[in-house]
Amino acid sequence: MFIYINLLPVRQEKRREYGIQTLVLLGLVIVAAMIVNVIWYNHTSEIQKREARLISSMQAKIKELEKTVVEIGMVEKRRDEIIERLKVLDELKGNRKGAAFILNALAWVTPAGVILDEFDENSTPNFLKGKAGSHDDVAEFMRQLQAIVRTPQGIARIIDKPRNGFQVRVELLSLPGKTEDVLINNVNYFFQNVELKRTEQKTDSSPGSHAEKRVNFEIQLSVNYLS
Numbered sequence: 319m320f321i322y323i324n325l326l327p328v329r330q331e332k333r334r335e336y337g338i339q340t341l342v343l344l345g346l347v348i349v350a351a352m353i354v355n356v357i358w359y360n361h362t363s364e365i366q367k368r369e370a371r372l373i374s375s376m377q378a379k380i381k382e383l384e385k386t387v388v389e390i391g392m393v394e395k396r397r398d399e400i401i402e403r404l405k406v407l408d409e410l411k412g413n414r415k416g417a418a419f420i421l422n423a424l425a426w427v428t429p430a431g432v433i434l435d436e437f438d439e440n441s442t443p444n445f446l447k448g449k450a451g452s453h454d455d456v457a458e459f460m461r462q463l464q465a466i467v468r469t470p471q472g473i474a475r476i477i478d479k480p481r482n483g484f485q486v487r488v489e490l491l492s493l494p495g496k497t498e499d500v501l502i503n504n505v506n507y508f509f510q511n512v513e514l515k516r517t518e519q520k521t522d523s524s525p526g527s528h529a530e531k532r533v534n535f536e537i538q539l540s541v542n543y544l545s
Contacts, residue, residue, distance in 0.1 A: 420541060423473055423508065426491055427462035431455035439541075443511065446537040456517065456535050463539065466508040469500045473508060512539045 424434060424446075431451035438445045450456045465476045467488065474488035477497065485499045516536040 423466055423491065424463075426494075427459070427466060427475065429455050429458050429462070432459045443538050443540045445515075446539060447535070449532040449534045451530075451532065453517065453533055456514065456533055460512055460514060460537065463509045463512050463537075464507065468506040468508055468542065469498075470504055471498060471500070474498075474500070476505075506542055508542050510540045510542055512537060514538075 420437065420439065424437065428434060429450075432448060432455050433450070434446065434448040436445075436447040450459065462475070467474055467476055467486075469488060469490075471490055471492075473491040475491070476486050477489050478487040483502070485501055486505055487497055487499050488505075490496050490498065514535065515538045516534075518534045519531060520534055521531055
């Protein structure tokens with residue numbers, strides 16, 4: 319005689335437990351996935367925020383750099399303008415070219431009895447016209463022209479040549495009355511090739527002249543514009 323045992327309820331109970339365990343495990347997996355996803359999202363969001371702050375900081379720095387570049391450009395432009403002006407000033411200082419400067423030098427050495435009427439700066443060589451009280455005044459004026467020189471200290475007039483032959487004593491145009499000894503090698507004559515081209519003695523018939531005799535003269539010379 320055989321005894322039959324019904325195992326179906328036991329199997330069903332195990333299946334239920336297995337199903338519950340599966341559901342719980344699946345729920346835990348889903349919850350863990352959600353937690354991981356939240357953590358990843360927060361981490362990614364923080365990274366994006368940091369990147370946004372970094373980009374904003376970099377953009378601010380770029381704007382500052384652009385502003386600095388513009389300012390540097392303006393400074394360089396201003397510097398170039400100043401350099402150009404300094405070059406012009408250096409040329410004017412070195413060459414001293416111009417009627418105003420030449421006439422200052424002429425006025426410095428013109429004797430009391432000499433009156434200058436015309437100086438042609440544009441011709442080569444230059445011509446100087448005027449009138450004097452006598453031929454001696456004309457000769458003295460020419461000697462004074464030949465005494466004007468360039469020195470490292472500026473335009474000057476030779477007033478003495480020491481016996482040693484290495485130096486000359488000059489009076490500075492910029493500081494009348496101040497004398498200095500300058501090496502001959504540092505001296506360049508300002509008016510060169512001074513030559514009397516014409517003289518004519520006439521009676522001055524202009525109003526108030528009392529019919530005085532005057533010597534009209536014309537001098538040819540070259541101006542040394544080089545330092």
